[in-house]
Amino acid sequence: MKLRIECPPCLVNRAYVESEKASMDPEVRLRALLEAVRQIGYNIRPDVTPAYLGTIRDRAIKQASDNPDPFKEDKAASNEAALRLMPIAQGYVQNGADESERLRRACLVSIVGNAFEFGIRGYEFSYDDLPRLIENAEKDIAIDDITKFELICEKVEHALLLTDNAGEIIFDKILVGQLKRMGLRVAVAVKAAPISNDATMEDALVANMAEAADRVITTGTDSVGLLIEECSKDFLNTYTEAGLVIAKGMAHYETLSESRMAQPHIFLFRVKCTAIGSDLGVPLGKNVAYLVEPEPLEGQGASS
Structure with missing residues (x-):
């Protein structure tokens, strides 16, 4: 965007x-x-x-x-709040009637986690809102490609989850666990150094993400969203080899929507600014699960 x-x-x-x-x-x-x-x-x-x-x-x-991590205190508070709410989030997912419903709910919980945000003009956030956001997650969804996402999950072997914020990463762990139960190998990428309130390896340790994911890596840089030209070779290899990318947060939508995607990407986030809302035609405060499938290369048509 x-x-x-x-x-x-x-x-x-x-x-x-x-x-x-x-x-x-x-x-x-x-x-x-x-x-x-x-x-x-x-x-x-x-x-x-x-x-x-x-x-x-x-x-x-x-x-x-001369402060390498201005949001350090906010990130710690976000992680603490998410850990306190994990029983509610896990219960919401586990109460799904079947594996399909549990995957859906895991996606919704992951999206709700994207509410952890500070300093966006016109957006207010309180930790006290989170139980209500989980309860209303289904009715708040405005773009719903979760069923398409599930079909792709059944076809691919490797997935990569690009994390966004601290706190949010703890809810992402539920989604990673659900994908693992479907038989996928899942890599999770965090930022290599603090930027904004984005998750780093320190936050992945708080979330104990290694317990759920096959690999936890960094992007090799501290960019907001994903600036491909700055990423490490290790990350780029993982990104290229993934059959599916789960991109959390608005900044990943902003950056990746401007590039040619070689594999399906599902963007999971909560609309917190009017620019993103206008771009997608979605009101503020709504949940988005937006799947983008790769376009055929020039000269290649769709297979018959």
């Missing part, structure tokens, strides 16, 4: 929120904010993705504030 008119003010608002989190010193906060705004202004063009600018913004704030 390319930059939309709603994006620049949101990017700057997030820079303000993050700069305040990065330091208690007003001078450092202002220096970080001004550097982030300067970098956004220098790099902004109509043909870039919001996530690309978000990456530049967050790196500028980390460097200017």
Whole structure:
């Protein structure tokens, strides 16, 4: 998704929120904010993705504030909240009538986990909302490709899950476990270093993701979303070999929707900004399970 008119003010608002989190010193906060705004202004063009600018913004704030992880406290609180709610989330999934229903519910719980977010203009989040969001997950779904997703799961051997936020990764573990029960081999990728409130290997350890997944790896970089040109060779090999990619969060939609996808990608997230909502025709606060299948290469038609 390319930059939309709603994006620049949101990017700057997030820079303000993050700069305040990065330091208690007003001078450092202002220096970080001004550097982030300067970098956004220098790099902004109509043909870039919001996530690309978000990456530049967050790196500028980390460097200017000398704080490698401005959202450290928020991430810890998110993980604690998710762990407290795991019995509710697991019960919701396990009460599904059959394996198909349990996969569906695991997807919905994973999407609800994407509510863990801070600093998005016009979006408010409270940990107290999570039980209600789980209860309403089914009726809140606006794009529902979960049945198509299940059919693909039955055909492929390897899946890759691209995580988004801390806290959310703990709910993702339920989905990974369900995929494993279907016989898939599942790799899970986290960010190589802190960026925004995205999950890193530290959060994967809190979630005990290695208990569910076959492999837990990093993307090799700290980008918002997935900037392919920055990723490690190990990650790219895993990404290329996967028969199915599960991409969590809006930033993965922003970045990957602009690239040619060689395998099916399902985007699982909660719509938290008007730009994404407008792009997909989905209201704010709704759940999305959007499957994108690869287009035939030029000169190749669909098989008969």
